[in-house]
Amino acid sequence: MNGCISYLQQSVEAERERGTAYSNTMGYDIERFVGYVNEGLLCCICRDVLENPLQAPCEHAFCTTCIHGWLVQNHNCPEDRQALDVSMLRPLFRYMRNDLNRLQIWCKNRQHGCEIICSLEAVDRHERECEYSQIPCLNAGCTVQVERRNLDSHLAVCEYRSRECPNGCGYAILSADDAQHNCIAELRTELELLRSEMICKIEEVRHEMESRLDSQRRHMVQKESVLQNEIEELKSQMSRVMSDMRTLVAEERQHRQELEQAELEKRELMELLKSLHKENKLTTGEGSGKRNTGGRPLNRLESMKRKPKEVTII
Ligand SMILES: [Zn+2]
Ligand SMILES: [Zn+2]
Ligand SMILES: [Zn+2]
Ligand SMILES: [Zn+2]
Ligand SMILES: [Zn+2]
Known part of the structure; x- marks a missing residue:
């Protein structure tokens, strides 16, 4: 159990170093859920709600990322130490998957103002289209990230927006280069x-x-x-x-x-x-007198x- 906890701490720190929110890659933060969450739906490694769950023959369940990471250096179940390798992992029981999918969860952008609550099954689809999700500016070269709902107002002032030269030379001018443009x-x-x-x-x-x-x-x-x-x-x-x-x-x-x-x-x-x-x-x-003349x-x-x-x- 100590090994499991120290592994958990290591991976949490590793995730923080990479600058990503821990709950985004390994399990859903239990704080995001509305109402009671059955303990059986928690990952034995990260203790968050199961994300892409897999189940060992001993019926302990884990997020895919969590158990794959654990099995790189260990060959047993982190909960009860029974022998385990990747090929033994199976999908979660269907009734557990159904329970999991029906859980109600806040959108991950709640802190930015999104007030949507939906089933765990539907939350990914919502978050892909959420007006509060951070997305990169569409202009090539611009590194600004904006909330989807603010994209239009950013595009209107983005330094990397371009417009056609008003003097008719046919060039698209980046607004940053506006003053230097010489047809x-x-x-x-x-x-x-x-x-x-x-x-x-x-x-x-x-x-x-x-x-x-x-x-x-x-x-x-x-x-x-x-x-x-x-x-x-x-x-x-x-x-x-x-x-x-x-x-x-x-x-x-x-x-x-x-x-x-x-x-x-x-x-x-x-x-x-x-x-x-x-x-x-x-x-x-x-007569014969002249015969010789014929010779x-x-x-x-x-x-x-x-x-x-x-x-x-x-
Ligand atoms: Zn986990
Ligand atoms: Zn186990
Ligand atoms: Zn949202
Ligand atoms: Zn921009
Ligand atoms: Zn011009």
Whole structure:
């Protein structure tokens, strides 16, 4: 029991050092309740009314914060020393929860003027919206805390409130900076900012365009060299074809000449044959006296017959 009390004192002091009201985090101060509160609804550690209660197997009940804090350094029930750890904790019996929820409690802002009394079940919801709750000013940078009901009057005089410049520069001026506001200076700063942003953007775009052009240029150069190679190839093919053509033309011309030659010789042969026929008729008519005169034409015929073979070989 002594250990429990000294733990209680330590935690109370720790809470005070942190600057928070003890009853806000561990149990509800019993002074806030209207009427009698059953002893069974008090926390065995902080002795206030149970807040977020949990129950040990020995049926002792505690605020969640209180028992979790206790079990960090102890492994038993602070009331009867029975073995206990966090996994053994259970929700409170339902009838106790109902009793707890039905307790009537003053709003925590009673000392500031709130006169609301409501059930414990509903008090959190009320306190979140209570006109007497301290809330921070809505203006960025302002550290003032005001009661909710006084927020509007604070906002009207808050140093951090801002309004649009009456001279039409478009700036919101904090009321604290009112005297120092200079439309021209503000606009000049803005202009400088925009100008430097613009320069940056132009640089970026230029850089991108240049790199794109560069890659296109490289691509074109490659393509050009490929095309150049193809042209060279075509040229050499062309010159081969031309020389083949020339050879063919020359051969054809020669063939034609040979053909003409052959035609000529054929005609000569025909004439020779005709003349031979005539001679034959004459010799058969005149006797064999002039037979030798035909020797020359016959020799020519022999040589003519051999010539066509040479032509076909060529
Ligand atoms: Zn407690
Ligand atoms: Zn116990
Ligand atoms: Zn209230
Ligand atoms: Zn303010
Ligand atoms: Zn201005």
